[in-house]
Amino acid sequence: SYVLTQPPSVSVAPGQTARITCGGNNIGRKSVHWYQQKPGQAPVLVVYDDSDRPAGIPERFSGSNSGNTATLTISRIEAGDEADYYCQVWDGNSDHYVFGTGTKVTVL
Amino acid sequence: QVQLVQSGAEVKKSGASVKVSCKASGYTFTGDYMHWVRQAPGQGLEWMGWMNPNNGGTNYAQKFQGRVTMTRDTSISTAYMELTRLRSDDTAVYYCTRGGREDPFDPWGQGTLVIVSS
Numbered sequence: 001s002y003v004l005t006q007p008p009s010v011s012v013a014p015g016q017t018a019r020i021t022c023g024g025n026n027i028g029r030k031s032v033h034w035y036q037q038k039p040g041q042a043p044v045l046v047v048y049d050d051s052d053r054p055a056g057i058p059e060r061f062s063g064s065n066s067g068n069t070a071t072l073t074i075s076r077i078e079a080g081d082e083a084d085y086y087c088q089v090w091d092g093n094s095d096h097y098v099f100g101t102g103t104k105v106t107v108l
Numbered sequence: 109q110v111q112l113v114q115s116g117a118e119v120k121k122s123g124a125s126v127k128v129s130c131k132a133s134g135y136t137f138t139g140d141y142m143h144w145v146r147q148a149p150g151q152g153l154e155w156m157g158w159m160n161p162n163n164g165g166t167n168y169a170q171k172f173q174g175r176v177t178m179t180r181d182t183s184i185s186t187a188y189m190e191l192t193r194l195r196s197d198d199t200a201v202y203y204c205t206r207g208g209r210e211d212p213f214d215p216w217g218q219g220t221l222v223i224v225s226s
Contacts, residue, residue: 001170033212035153042203042219043153048212086153090210095167097143097155 002091004100011106018077020103022070022087030089032070034063038083046085047072074105082107110134112204112217119223120194127190128220130204137185138162143207144178144189146200147219154200158207159187194224 035043047063087100157168159178
């Protein structure tokens, strides 16, 4: 089955840039979606189709996808961005859906 | 606005079954798949399967084959997920979420905590 690998944690100072990677075999050929989950809350979509943002999501959130790595970038990070972040793709071979292992973002 | 509202928390004994509901509003219920995702305490997100509200078709993750059933009642725009032969490691928050084939999951229900005790 398809596997997505994320770093367990990323720490960054306020105002700096956080980059969260999502590794998968030829992930560049798939559409990647990213979710933010704060403690005790349901996940929220922050980036879809590699780099598009839903309405209401700040421009500070951006995404890219190429080769074997997709990346979620959070610019000018704020304390309110502290959360777990998950990448997700559709595996067309199995018609199943896969989540990454999740990354905890800490704002120092 | 599009909204998914789930049923309340459940406490079950090992070996029992649980059925969680998810009421949709703000969109055409039969127009998008409904997915179920669970999250064990302190763990990541795990996709369980999807149900096509238009025709009742389903596709389950291999891990849950034989134990999970996803159904719907189109008259009340509600999806259901039933998990049988519960074990302690089924203790988790269960979410419903709307999504198409390659479409993202959006929005998500508020989650339903299922606790399985021995």
